[in-house]
Amino acid sequence: MKLEHVNLTVRDPKATASMLCELFDWQVRWEGDSIHGGRSVHVGETESYLALYAPPVDIQNAETSYYRAGGLNHIGIVVGDLDMVETRVKAAGFVPMNHADYEPGKRFYFDGPDDIEYEVISYA
Structure with a gap:
């Protein structure tokens, strides 16, 4: 068994994917419409990737993840x-x-x- 992907909510999936491709020589594997009317870009390698998701509404940030249950x-x-x-x-x-x-x-x-x-x- 192996970890295939992690799904992250971001403001701009295309911009974040572009940054990750530049830094780590990754590739965009897929992009398109996704759940709840949002948009996703999958970026990474052949066997693993990050799914970058943006909902159709503005994102509101909460407290730092290290002090929030379920935080990344x-x-x-x-x-x-x-x-x-x-x-x-x-x-x-x-x-x-x-x-x-x-x-x-x-x-x-x-x-x-x-x-x-x-x-x-x-x-x-």
Whole structure:
């Protein structure tokens, strides 16, 4: 068994997908109309992806996810070249933070669009 996808509610699925494709060399796998009159873009690799969903109404943010039951805390993405991806993250206007080097690998985090936190990890 394996994890196939995670579904996230975002303000602009196309813009978020574009950012993820640039940073991680991913591809848009599918996009179109989805549940409740919303719109979705699936972005990732052959075997796994993020489903980026926007409802047909404006999104209202609640408190930080780390203190909310059912909240998404971060998305971990494994990369081969941590420094290269960090350069891309900075060039895209995001601020890498919380750098760490502990077992089993090196990592940093950044806050992307819609207050979604990404953890970028290298086991190399």
